[in-house]
Amino acid sequence: MALSFLLLTILVVAGLAYVLAKSRAFKSAGGDIRLLHSLPGYYGWNGALTVLLPTFLALLLWLAIQPVVVDHTVSGMISAESAAESTLGLVMSDVRRIADGLDLAVQNGVLTAQDASRLNTGSSDIRETLGAVGVALGAEVTAEKLEAAQTYRSATATGFWMRTVLVLLVALGGLAVSYRRTDKDFRARNFVEQVVKGILVFAALLAILTTVGIIFSLIFNTVEFFSLYPAEDFFFGLVWSPSFGGGSELGILPLIWATLYISLIALAVAVPVGLFAAIYLSEYASPTVRAVAKPLLEVLAGIPTIVYGLFALLTVGPLLVDIFGNDGALGVGWMQGGTAVMTAGLVMGIMLIPFVSSLSDDIINAVPQAMRDGSLGLGATHSETVKQVIMPAALPGIVGAILLAASRAIGETMIVVLGAGAAARLSMNPFDAMTTVTAKIVSQLTGDADFASPEALVAFALGMTLFVITLGLNIFALYIVRKYREQYD
Amino acid sequence: MSEVSGAIRTADEFEPNKATAMENTKISADKVQVYYGDTHAIKDVSINIRAQTVTAFIGPSGCGKSTFLRCLNRMNDTIDICRVEGRIAIDDEDIYDPKVDPVQLRAKVGMVFQKPNPFPKSIYDNVSYGPRIHGLVRRKSELDDIVASSLQKAGLWEEVKDRLDSPGTGLSGGQQQRLCIARAIAVSPEVILMDEPCSALDPIATAKVEELIDELRENYTIVIVTHSMQQAARVSQRTAFFHLGNLVEVGDTQDIFTNPRDKRTQDYITGRFG
Ligand SMILES: Nc1ncnc2c1ncn2[C@@H]1O[C@H](COP(=O)(O)OP(=O)(O)O)[C@@H](O)[C@H]1O
Ligand SMILES: [Mg+2]
Numbered sequence: 001m002a003l004s005f006l007l008l009t010i011l012v013v014a015g016l017a018y019v020l021a022k023s024r025a026f027k028s029a030g031g032d033i034r035l036l037h038s039l040p041g042y043y044g045w046n047g048a049l050t051v052l053l054p055t056f057l058a059l060l061l062w063l064a065i066q067p068v069v070v071d072h073t074v075s076g077m078i079s080a081e082s083a084a085e086s087t088l089g090l091v092m093s094d095v096r097r098i099a100d101g102l103d104l105a106v107q108n109g110v111l112t113a114q115d116a117s118r119l120n121t122g123s124s125d126i127r128e129t130l131g132a133v134g135v136a137l138g139a140e141v142t143a144e145k146l147e148a149a150q151t152y153r154s155a156t157a158t159g160f161w162m163r164t165v166l167v168l169l170v171a172l173g174g175l176a177v178s179y180r181r182t183d184k185d186f187r188a189r190n191f192v193e194q195v196v197k198g199i200l201v202f203a204a205l206l207a208i209l210t211t212v213g214i215i216f217s218l219i220f221n222t223v224e225f226f227s228l229y230p231a232e233d234f235f236f237g238l239v240w241s242p243s244f245g246g247g248s249e250l251g252i253l254p255l256i257w258a259t260l261y262i263s264l265i266a267l268a269v270a271v272p273v274g275l276f277a278a279i280y281l282s283e284y285a286s287p288t289v290r291a292v293a294k295p296l297l298e299v300l301a302g303i304p305t306i307v308y309g310l311f312a313l314l315t316v317g318p319l320l321v322d323i324f325g326n327d328g329a330l331g332v333g334w335m336q337g338g339t340a341v342m343t344a345g346l347v348m349g350i351m352l353i354p355f356v357s358s359l360s361d362d363i364i365n366a367v368p369q370a371m372r373d374g375s376l377g378l379g380a381t382h383s384e385t386v387k388q389v390i391m392p393a394a395l396p397g398i399v400g401a402i403l404l405a406a407s408r409a410i411g412e413t414m415i416v417v418l419g420a421g422a423a424a425r426l427s428m429n430p431f432d433a434m435t436t437v438t439a440k441i442v443s444q445l446t447g448d449a450d451f452a453s454p455e456a457l458v459a460f461a462l463g464m465t466l467f468v469i470t471l472g473l474n475i476f477a478l479y480i481v482r483k484y485r486e487q488y489d
Numbered sequence: 490m491s492e493v494s495g496a497i498r499t500a501d502e503f504e505p506n507k508a509t510a511m512e513n514t515k516i517s518a519d520k521v522q523v524y525y526g527d528t529h530a531i532k533d534v535s536i537n538i539r540a541q542t543v544t545a546f547i548g549p550s551g552c553g554k555s556t557f558l559r560c561l562n563r564m565n566d567t568i569d570i571c572r573v574e575g576r577i578a579i580d581d582e583d584i585y586d587p588k589v590d591p592v593q594l595r596a597k598v599g600m601v602f603q604k605p606n607p608f609p610k611s612i613y614d615n616v617s618y619g620p621r622i623h624g625l626v627r628r629k630s631e632l633d634d635i636v637a638s639s640l641q642k643a644g645l646w647e648e649v650k651d652r653l654d655s656p657g658t659g660l661s662g663g664q665q666q667r668l669c670i671a672r673a674i675a676v677s678p679e680v681i682l683m684d685e686p687c688s689a690l691d692p693i694a695t696a697k698v699e700e701l702i703d704e705l706r707e708n709y710t711i712v713i714v715t716h717s718m719q720q721a722a723r724v725s726q727r728t729a730f731f732h733l734g735n736l737v738e739v740g741d742t743q744d745i746f747t748n749p750r751d752k753r754t755q756d757y758i759t760g761r762f763g
Contacts, residue, residue: 287569370606374669376567378619378676379596388618393609 006164010055013171014048020175021047021182029184038189046188049195050178055171062166066159074152082144091145094137098126098149099156101135108133117150218467221460228454234461240424242444242455250458252465254424258434259466262345262420263409265430269349271402274356281357282364283386294361301354305414312347312419313338320346324431335431337421342430344419348412352405359404363397364390396480403477407470413438437462515540515680515710516561521575523556523565530556532734534575538727543702543711545721545742548731549757554714557731558682561712562598563591579680596623599673603685605665607657607672612649615657615668616640619676635675643671644701663694670701674709681705683713687720699724718758722746730754 025043029035036043071092078091102119105111110133111119119126126141182188226234229250237251277297281290317338322328324335324342335342367390375385391398421433422443444459451457516538523531531553538544546554556565563584565571577584584594596619607615616636619625626632636653640646645667649660657668666686673681683702687695702711702724715721721728722742729739730751738745738754749755 368606370602370604371608373564373567373600373602374606374608374672375618377562377564377595377600377602378622378672379592379594380618380622381592384622388622389608 006059006167010052010059010167010171013055013168013175014051017047017051017175017178018044021178024179024182025184025186025188028182036184037187038192042188042192043182043186045192046186047175047178047182049192050181051171051174053195054174055167058170059163059167062159062163066156066163070152070155070159073155074148077144077148077151079144082142095145095148095152097135097137098130098141098145099152101130101133101137102149102153104135105129105133117153119150120146215467218460218464221457222464224452225454225457225461228457234458238426240440242458244447244453244455248455250454252437252462254426255435255437255440255462256465257426258341258420258424259410259436259438261341261430261434262348262416262436263406265342265345266348266352266409266412267402267406269346270352270356270405273349274353274405275360275398277353277357278360278364279386279391282361283382283390294358297354297357301358303351305351305412306418308347308351309414309418311350312343312415316347317343317419320431334429337433339419339421339433340431341420341434344416345430347419348409348415351412351415352409355408356401356405359401360394360398363394363401366397367393396483400477400481403473403480407473407477410473411438411466411470413442417442437466441466513539513541516577516579516712517581518557518560519576519578521557521560521573521577523553523560523574524572525556525568526570530734531560534731534736536729536736536739538710538712540710541706541708542727543706543713543725544727544729545725546712546714546729546731547716547718547721547757548737550716552731553734554731555684557736558684558712558714561680561682562595562600564595564600566591596676597678598680598682599676599678601666601669601673601681601683601686604689605662605669607660607665607668609656609658611654612640612657612660612668613653616671616675619672623676625676639671639675640668642674642705643667644697644704645671661694663690663697666690666694666698667701670698670705674705678709680710680712683711685714685716688716695720718746730757732757 022040022044025036025040026033033040074095075088075092078088078095082091102111102116106113106116110129120143126146127137130137234250234252236253237249238253239249239251240254242248242250281293281297285293317340320340320343321335321338323330324332326333326336328335371389371393372385375389376382380388416436416439420435420439422435422439423433424440425432425434427434441459441462444456444462447456514537518534518536518538521531521534522529534557546558548554559565560573560577561579561584565573573585579594579598583589608618610618613636616639617632620632620635626635637646637650640649645664648664649668657665660668666689670681670686686702687698690698699720702713705711706726713721713724725742727739728742728745730737730745730749730753732753738749738751740750745754746758749758
């Protein structure tokens with residue numbers, strides 16, 4: 001039975017369990033709902049869940065275990081010589097391809113099921129037959145591989161049958177158990193609520209485990225990198241020049257420098273503009289203006305960063321060259337090309353404006369009205385109140401918002417790739433092209449490099465460094481924001 | 490409504506020495522109406538508030554006591570939908586005259602709020618906030634003097650003189666409220682408005698604040714909104730009873746409590762509603 005059909009069957013059984021359990025509960029109370037411990041729907045759900053949960057568990061286990069068992073059986077049939085020629089893994093993947101190819105041939109009607117299972121190397125050219133259904137085989141099909149493939153097919157087919165039977169048995173068992181258990185005193189509501197809670201816990205756990213998994217993969221690859229490349233050269237090296245032939249210099253400092261430089265320019269743009277916008281919106285704007293402007297600003301936050309990148313490449317870069325370039329309006333000749341730290345920084349700053357302003361706006365609004373009244377009641381003007389009471393009260397929260405914005409700036413990639421250039425450089429001139437940690441992670445991993453070389457693995461060390469920096473910033477920001485919240489509770 | 494204002498006028502006419510009473514008038518309100526959008530919150534209220542006297546506003550909640558109080562220093566200006574009509578004069582000067590800057594008015598008419606609301610700054614900075622804004626001092630030493638004397642008048646000096654640099658929000662509720670009173674005193678107002686200043690305090694802190702109000706009466710005109718009739722009886726010399734936006738009755742506190750003229754006042758005082 002195909003998997004989709006099996007799933008459908010399970011759902012039908014679960015539906016049946018729902019209906020049966022509900023009606024039985026109803027009957028056990030003699031038709032009087034008030035005598036039931038829980039509402040009838042809970043008994044129904046209890047029935048459906050008692051079917052679904054064990055069944056899915058069994059199915060998942062089976063799906064995980066069957067390939068392992070089949071592989072183990074089949075790989076026992078491969079002789080030591082053929083395994084020695086290449087590797088066992090390669091032979092096994094050949095076997096699987098042959099098996100899959102035969103299945104496909106049967107499905108397409110090129111072979112009958114009987115022909116397929118009686119096929120042997122002498123009687124026909126298997127490679128050709130399979131090529132006709134679109135399965136290309138690299139090596140000649142040996143008798144040994146063919147035999148293994150046939151075993152593989154039959155074992156898999158048996159597995160499928162057993163799976164179907166097992167799953168259906170579990171489903172029916174669940175149905176029976178839930179049906180017998182249903183009674184007017186059974187605490188169906190509690191059971192259902194437990195299950196729902198379990199699902200919530202599972203979802204939360206999944207998110208956490210994924211994060212942990214990502215961190216571990218970063219750590220392992222970073223450790224791997226440091227076994228190939230000295231850590232002090234990485235952290236203190238002033239030159240970044242990877243060459244895939246070997247002899248690369250992989251110093252992170254130029255990248256960190258550019259990252260911080262661009263972030264600094266971005267914050268220099270975003271913080272004043274965002275903050276002033278937030279002050280205007282929360283303190284001075286009329287409700288009508290606010291109702292229009294706030295969503296507009298938030299739309300700005302939803303623009304994909306690649307669009308900002310294009311804006312940097314096509315508009316801001318050329319504009320800056322027109323002003324600061326060799327033949328520019330100022331005639332200073334500071335800027336050689338459109339891509340520069342300044343270009344990326346300015347555009348990133350624009351990207352961060354809504355981020356800063358919307359966070360700051362929330363924080364300013366959280367300052368209690370009582371503070372404003374207190375100040376106004378002493379004869380302070382509105383602007384004195386903003387400057388001397390509201391801003392100081394909101395400052396820790398705003399600092400938190402700025403730190404969050406900084407960690408976004410540090411992690412930003414697309415704007416940098418398109419706006420800042422690709423050359424790693426340690427320079428003070430903001431009109432020079434430079435490149436950042438994130439941009440280099442992309443270029444190191446998208447090249448043709450062998451994945452085990454330090455030139456590729458360095459991406460993980462870069463990622464790890466970035467991760468530690470932004471994590472630190474975020475924790476610090478959250479700490480400050482939280483500390484600030486306590487003040488008014 | 491006309492019946493109500495009639496009652497007040499009669500009250501004034503029966504005043505024993507009306508001449509001195511008029512002389513002493515600090516704030517006079519005449520036919521004041523307040524609207525929040527379409528809601529008519531204060532209806533035709535006329536009242537004279539005497540200088541160097543504590544006047545208590547009592548009445549069931551929602552009757553407009555805070556609203557009327559906030560008219561006296563134009564705090565209602567900060568609410569967009571609020572509209573005030575009629576005439577309110579302090580020292581015979583219309584405070585709603587376009588010439589009057591509400592900001593300067595509020596320096597003259599200080600306010601203490603229901604919930605203590607010290608700024609998240611040091612105790613010193615809380616008290617010196619007003620004088621600094623209004624440029625009342627030229628030297629740091631003058632500011633120190635104002636801070637010290639304001640805290641002394643508010644009865645808080647002994648408790649905080651060693652920790653003027655610690656945050657005002659770290660004080661207890663009662664201390665915070667006295668800090669807010671000190672903060673208001675520091676700008677040398679002539680009138681102090683208090684909106685249920687003790688409703689967030691425990692009985693001991695309340696007693697201290699009440700004692701303080703009694704002392705302040707010597708130098709300031711005080712208007713206090715209160716929920717508690719005992720408090721009104723303890724601290725005030727004059728009492729005004731509000732009901733559903735109307736000023737029902739105003740008179741000497743003694744009279745109001747022992748001999749209320751209006752049925753509604755009587756019902757409220759005897760606890761029949763509110
Ligand atoms: N900011 C406001 N906006 C709209 N209506 C208000 C506002 N403040 C008070 N009101 C209304 O005005 C009336 C009087 O309120 P308030 O003066 O606070 O009463 P009190 O202080 O006597 O309890 C109430 O009906 C209240 O709902
Ligand atoms: Mg009130």
